[in-house]
Amino acid sequence: MIEKYREFPKEITILKTILRRFSLDLQRKTEFENRLSRKLAGYKGEKELDYHLSQFDHSKFKILHDLRIPHNNTHFQIDSLLISNTFMLSIDSKNYAGILDINTEFNYLIQTLNGNEKVYQDPILQTRIQASQLKSFLIKNQFSPPPIEFLVSVSNSQAMIRNPDNNMEVSRRVCKTPAVSFKIQSFNDKYQKEFLSTKESKKIVKLLLKSHEPYVPDISTMNLPMEHIKKGVQCPECAHIGMRRIHGSWVCNQCGYLSKNAHIATLKDYFIIFGPAITSRQFCDFLNISSIHQAKRMLSTMDLESHGSKKGKVYIPSKDYELWN
Template structure:
C-alpha cells in the first residue's frame, strides 16, 4: 500500500510563482529559471519511478514517498522508502540526461552533455548515508529496523549509464526506473527472514510520516526584488499580465480571452511570494480590482480563512487552496 503519496512540492510552486512574477529585465531571473528546471526534472524522475512501482505487488509492503526527517540539527531526505517484513529499501531517483559515468573510487558521478563535463556527488554514497541516518533515527525512537538496502534509480530513458571500472557496487545499486519490478526480487532472495509484523510496519510508517517536515523555502531569504515583482492577473491563454475584471469575467487586453477565475492563480502567487496573509487593499492593488465590494466578493468566494472584523479583515489560504 502507499502509506504516503508524493505531492507536488511547495518548493516548486514557490519557484514557479517567482519566475512568473520576476521582472523580465532582471538578470537574476535566469538563476531562478535554472533552479526551477532542475527541481521539475527531479520531480518528473520521482514520478516516473512511482509509475513503475504501481505495477509491483504491494501486498507485503508499505511505500512512503518524499520524506524529510529531522535528525539532530538537520534533516535527511528520502525520495522513496519501501518497508517490507524482510528489509527496508531506499530508492533515490535521478533524472539526469547525457552520459553518466560512475567513479566510486572518488565518490563522483561525471555527467557529459553537449560536450560539457560536470561533476556531481556520488548518488550511491548519498543513499548509503540516508540508510545510515534512517537506521540512527529508528533506533533513537526505540525501533529496531531490519536490514536497510538502498538503490539509485536513473529515470531519464535517454541517459547513457557507464561503469568504466566494472565496480560491483555500481552494478548492484544503480538501475533504470523501468526495471524496478525485476530489481526488488533480488532483495527478497537476499533477506529471507521475516523480522517485522504488520503492526511493526505500520508503526514505522506512522512514525516516519508524523516526523516528516516538508521543505518550504522562505522567499524572504532569496534576495528577491519584491517591489519590482510583476503585479496583475495573468491570462491563462497567452500568459500576458493585466487582465481586467468586469461583470464577473476577466478579459485579457492582449488576446481577448475571457475567464471567471484567473484571480485564483494571482492570489496563489501572492501567498507563495509575499506570505500567507492578505487584506482587501493588498488584493485590489495586486490584481488591479478597483471596487472594494468586488474584491470582498472575490475573496469570500475562494477557499480562504479570514480573521478580524470587516474593516481590518485579513485572509489566508484554506486547507485545499493550493490543490
C-alpha cells in the first residue's frame, strides 16, 4: 500500500520558470538548461522506481516515497521506503549513465561517459548513512526498529554497473531499477521473524508523515541569473513576454491575444523566482503597470494576504494559493 506519493520537485518548477523568462546571456541560459535536464533525469529515474514498486505485489508493505526528515539539526532524505512487519528497506535512486565502477574500499564511484571520467560519492555508503539516520531517528522517537536494509536503484538504461573488486556488497546492494522487485523478494525471504505489529508499523508511518518537511529550495543559494530575468506579463497564447494593459484586459503585442487574467500566472512566476512576497511597487515594476492604484486593486482581488500598512504593505500567497501546482 502506498502511504505517500512523490512530490514534483520545486527546483524543476523554478528552473523552468527562469528558462521561460531568460533574456540575452546564452551561455548562462545553457548552464540552466543543463541544470534542468539533470534534475529532470533524476526525477524520471525516481518515477521509474515508483512504477516498478507499484507493479510488484506490495500488499505486505507500506511504501513512502520522497521523505525528508529533520534529525540532529539536519535532514535526511529517502527516495523510497518500504516497511513490512519483518524489516524496512530504504531505496536510493541514481540516474548515472555510462560505465559505473564502484569502489567500496575507498568509497567512491567513477563514471566513464564519452571518454570522460567523473568521481562521485559511493552510493552504497550514502544509502547506508540514510538507513542509519532513519534507525537513530526511530530510536529517538521510542521505537525499536526492525532490521533496516538499503538498496541503490540505477534507473538509466544506458548505465553499465561494474564491480572491479568483486565486492559482495555491490552485487547485493546495487541493481538496475527493473530488478528492484527481485531484490526486495530476497530481503523478504531473509527476514521471517516479526519485529513490528501492524499497529506499530502504522505508528511509524504516522510519525514519518508528520515529520516530513518538503524541500523548498533556498533561492539565494541557487545562483539564479536575476539580472537576466525578463519582466512583463506573459502571453498565454504565444508565450511572448510584455502584454499591455488596455481597458481592463491584457493585450499581446505579438499575436494580439486578449486575456483578462494573464497577470495571475505572471505573479506566480514572480513568487517562484523571487520568493513568496511582493509590494505593490514591485508588482507595478514586474508587470509593467503604470498606476499603483490599479496594481493595488488587482492585488486585492487575488488569493493573497497582506501584511504591514501603506508603503510597507507586503502581499503573500494565502493558505489556499497553489504556488507549486
